[in-house]
Amino acid sequence: MTAVLHDPAAPAARTPIRRHYVMCPPTHFAVEYAINPWMRPDVPVDRGLALDQWEALRRTYVALGHEVTVVDAEPGLPDMVFAANGATIVGGRIYGARFRYAERAREAELYRKALVDLGPYTEPRYVNEGEGDLLVAGDVLLAGTGFRTDPRAHAEAARVLHRPVLSLELVDPRYYHLDTALTVLSDHDVAYLPEAFSPRSRGILAGRYPHAIHADPLDAAVLGLNAVSDGLHVVLPSAATGLAASLRDRGYEPIGVDLSELLKGGGGPKCCTLEVRA
Numbered sequence: 001m002t003a004v005l006h007d008p009a010a011p012a013a014r015t016p017i018r019r020h021y022v023m024c025p026p027t028h029f030a031v032e033y034a035i036n037p038w039m040r041p042d043v044p045v046d047r048g049l050a051l052d053q054w055e056a057l058r059r060t061y062v063a064l065g066h067e068v069t070v071v072d073a074e075p076g077l078p079d080m081v082f083a084a085n086g087a088t089i090v091g092g093r094i095y096g097a098r099f100r101y102a103e104r105a106r107e108a109e110l111y112r113k114a115l116v117d118l119g120p121y122t123e124p125r126y127v128n129e130g131e132g133d134l135l136v137a138g139d140v141l142l143a144g145t146g147f148r149t150d151p152r153a154h155a156e157a158a159r160v161l162h163r164p165v166l167s168l169e170l171v172d173p174r175y176y177h178l179d180t181a182l183t184v185l186s187d188h189d190v191a192y193l194p195e196a197f198s199p200r201s202r203g204i205l206a207g208r209y210p211h212a213i214h215a216d217p218l219d220a221a222v223l224g225l226n227a228v229s230d231g232l233h234v235v236l237p238s239a240a241t242g243l244a245a246s247l248r249d250r251g252y253e254p255i256g257v258d259l260s261e262l263l264k265g266g267g268g269p270k271c272c273t274l275e276v277r278a
C-alpha cells in the first residue's frame, strides 16, 4: 500500500492558545430548585463526587498549560459552580451578569467582587447570564436569547465590550443557554445543534459558518456542545463520542471529562469555566 503523503483534505495544523480561566468549586452544589429541564430536585446529588469531577476538570486545564483562578463558593448558592454565567470578559473589559432567576441573583455581585481587579467592570442594565449566552468567536460575540438573556443585553454587551454582536434565538428549553447548543472551536469555527435554533438563526449560522460541525442530537443531549476549546484541545463531556470523532476528523484533540453530577444541574465543562480574555 502506498502511503499518502499529502492529503488535500487533511485539516490545517491547529494551534492551542494558552488561556486564563476562572472556576468556582461545587462546595455547596445541590439541586434544590428547577430552573432548567435538567434539574430534578427529587434526584439525589453526590456532592463529593461533584467535587472530584470538578477537580479533574481543573487539573485537565492546568495540564494543558492554562491558568486557572479559583473563586470561593458561597453557601446558599448551589449553582455558583457554573462560573461561565458570572460575567463576559473580552479585551480586558468585564461586562457583568444579571441573572434571570432570584435563586442565582446574588452570584452577580460575588463574581463582580472576584473579577473587578482584572479590568474595568460595567454593571449591566439588562438580564444576561454571562458567557452562558455570550460567546466570543474571533472578533464577534455570538449572543443567545430565548430563555435567559434579554435581547436588549446583546446591544449592551456590544457597546461595553466593543464587539459586534450576532443575535441567535434558542427554541428548545433543554438548550436554554447558547453554550449548551453551540461551541466555539476557534475564531472562525463552531459546532452546533441546528435544531436548537429558530429557522432564522439557523440561516444566520449557516451563512456565517458553512463548514461548521452539525452536532448529532444524541451528543447534544449529553451536553456535548458544552465544551471548551483552546484552539486545538477540546474539553467536552466524555459521553459525546460522536462529536469527539467529528472533532478528531478536523484536526482537534477531544479530551473527554465526566461531569455526571454537575449535569444534574444542567451544566457541563463550559458552564464551569469563565474565560478571562486580556
Ligand code: ARG
Binding pocket: 035, 036, 039, 079, 082, 084, 085, 104, 131, 132, 133, 177, 179, 180, 265, 266, 267, 268, 270, 271, 272
Ligand atoms: N442550574 C444552572 C442554571 O440553570 C446551570 C447553569 C449552566 N450554565 C451554563 N453556562 N450553561 O442556571
